[in-house]
Amino acid sequence: MQDIIIKNGTIFDPINNIDGEVMDIALSNGKIVDRVNESKALVIDATNKIVLPGGVDIHSHIAGPKVNMGRLMRAEDHYRNLKPKTDVKRSGVGTSCPSTFTTGYEYSEMGYTTVFEPANPPLKMLHVIDEFNDTPMIDKACYPLFGSNWHVMEYLHDNKEDELAAYIAWTLRSVKGYACKLVNPGGVEAWKWGGDAEGLDRAIGNFGVTPREIVKGMCKAVQRLNLPHSIHIHANNLGMPGNYETSIKTLDSMREFAKDGKPIAHLTHVQFNAYGGSNWMNINSGAEHISDYINNNDHVSIDLGQIVFSDTTTMTADGPFEFKLQALTGNRWINADIEAETGCGIVPIKYKKSNYIHAIMWVTGLETALMIDDPWKVCMTTDHPNGGYFTTYPKVITWLMSQKARQKYMEKVNKRAKSRTALESLDREYSFSEVIISTRAGPAKLLGLNNKGHLGVGADADVAVYNIDLKKVDPAIQYWKVRKALRRADYTIKDGEIVVKDGEVVKSVPGRSYWVDSKVSNDLAESVESELREKFKDYYTIQMSNYIIAENKIVNSSPITVQAEV
């Protein structure tokens, strides 16, 4: 592999306190290094360009059974974006549910190098891995779902905290998961009988544990397992008017489990969890309350889940939410429940500027992002494809960076919504450094990826170069130039190789699949495993040995080993 030197670029690297300095960056053997032999290295002239760490997406639905059901249902969505085969690229399709190759290429062409898939049933993780193997260009990982898992609820009911922790460690290791995802804790089990969770403190039928107990129990387990990422939580009551209160109560119940100043809760796609009002007529933004809570508490991080007005596809493990959404919209509806673990719902949606509720959603996301003071707590996402496609990230970024861009949009949205928002009065504009934090440095830190999100010596050589001349372009004013430049990177470098040039993939690389192996004590691991062996045939319709995924099924398997405290 040839060494590379990126010369004269304007570097943004918040982790190493570099804020727009003109410097050279040297890359060798897949890592960022101090220096290389300039006479032999490939030189990239980055004069008047910005040089950033590769993008890190903490939450994007890119692979697995749910996404594939979405692809299957939305054949018509694919016809809007047909990608022919080239010398280096496989063909593909899709906008809201793109095919796997296309997903990898489009992320890479946007300068992203790491994307984490946020929700899949442990039972179907082999499917996820199989899709990861076909998703090139990016490093990946997946958060398996635990929020309505029978084992989890039983261990909690029986106060078996050690066993719960060991079970989670076993599951992550067996199905190759990275972090724990909770979606509508307990509510999805209730949905399997057609119901939903009713508040945080009413026990889930047949299991005798409450959503609050599930959340707290999982926090404790994750904390004891020393997992690199916190609990990734989609709170109860998602999408409903007035739900900011549930979100705050949920977060508050998690506070006691934070340690060493690290967050224990990642409240994901916060926009969907942050509404005020009491019904669909008076729904409004609860951003003020949510951001106030997050400003005053350090155990929480968020990602935005910003909506972008478009024709997209909602997909979540929150089956009861999607059931309500199909009743509300009359749109097509997929539901897919998974034995002993979780569920899933998919409904296409068209977010319209003229629609009061959709306009409120748009406002809520942006207000939250602008009202939270510390950018390290805020990751920029659209909860792809729930709020919008990942290819619209540059648009969202310009809304954060430019009040002018927001105001221009504001003129077009529903007037009643406009009259009920504080967005117009918010004059905060994200600096470039803050954008880098919320799209690279922040998510990398929150995921515990020490070699990503920065350009220091020893970091992975994942780098993006964009054609933005900050001497000539003010992002707050000529925001469209920034948007255009961020959509197609001049160069994307993955593990020290140029994979994108002038916004086009020039080389296909497979990318890694990360997973976490948290080591618990041998005795505990053995006793939990033998107990599981007993229960397995009663709970599942497959054999335990076939549930465990062999490492040789994974292209570029990259385990991260941690030592548990149990």
Added chain:
Amino acid sequence: MEIFQDVVCPVCGCLCDDIEVNVENNKIVKARNACAMGTTKFLNYNADRISVPMIKDNGVQKPVSLEDSIGRASEVLVNAKYPLIYGLSLSSCESVKVALELTEEIGGVLDNQTSVCHGPGVQGLHDIGESTGSLGEIRHRADLIVVWGANLQEAHPRHMERYSYTSKGRFRNGKDDRKLIVIDVRNTLTAKSADKFVQIEQGKDFEFANALRTALNQEQIQKNQVAGVPVEEIEDLAEILRSCEFGVIFFGQGVTQTNGKGRNIDGLFSLTRDLNSWTKFLIMPARGHFNVTGVNQVSTWQTGFPYGIDFSQGYPWYNPGETTIIDIIRRGENDATLVIGSDPIAHFPPAISKRLTSNPIIAIDPAHSMTTMVADVIIPSSFAGIEYEGIAYRMDGVALPLKKLVNEPNNTKSDEVVLKMILEKVRDIKRRN
């Protein structure tokens, strides 16, 4: 003797994974837990094998080397303007991936048994969506099981014991806690074991589903009978459906391949959706070949489309009725066909089979069939889940690892390997042209 535990059975869409297989001297001697279909395949798969590659020369199939057969197959495919690739439901997903890459490379169409089987169900899914789940959900919760136009007892012999009517789950203790209703035109073995059998007229599934919806939505049915069933009985049935705690419909080709096709599934999916306003209700297809679901899954994530994928414009394109195999052959548009582990000559309508033979046919298959008898190039292959490993998807989309139990015969390779060799050769020829 070697004993393999938890073997996945490579026969039907149930993909039972609790089979214990005994192997002696590279021969399977016993398959415990398997049904009659599974046992038959495990013990007799080796009968009627194709032993050598062959190429037709002056109307006679003559043995050749593997390299020659790969070479001829590749030439045929490169020279074809609109080649078809068909089959794969008995292959691993790894083979499907290579087949997709090959089809993309030669700008052809990749179609699959789905096209003549559960394809209309997919069209119903495009239109309505689908309320479904994994089979364990049925086992644990269902107190009402409706089998519509399918014969589970004979086509999926262990379905009821493992996943549905007689299975024991967390909240249901076997058949005493469940009701089985069969809706069919014939009094099948499954119908005979049902608590209630509703015999409808052939080709009236769409009307019947809509009559049930009408009754369910408390509207008046403006007739005395629909599909041969008196209105009172329809109203009673609607009442049974909506008053269960957790219901499910399993449907088969009796619905997908009868008059109305995709529209029938629209009817069934809409009925299921309506039922969810009253209670919890799921629906799922009873898929036949063991990895037909896998072909749809892999095709969908790689191309966006589940079957009938046309690469002739460089990108994937899908339009059932236009890009599906029967329609392409009927219009006489294809000029070569590669068949992988399937027997279209025996199973397609006679006029279509006849037309298929007017262009070169390449067959990759472990055993002799009508298609291999007329093929111009024959390449023997090995059996997925017996002679080579890989991934397959159960009818509810649960991915399972297929095992290698015995070695493949000499000179025989998996279709994954054969397809890779063809792909390489095709690229080689294209480079030289």
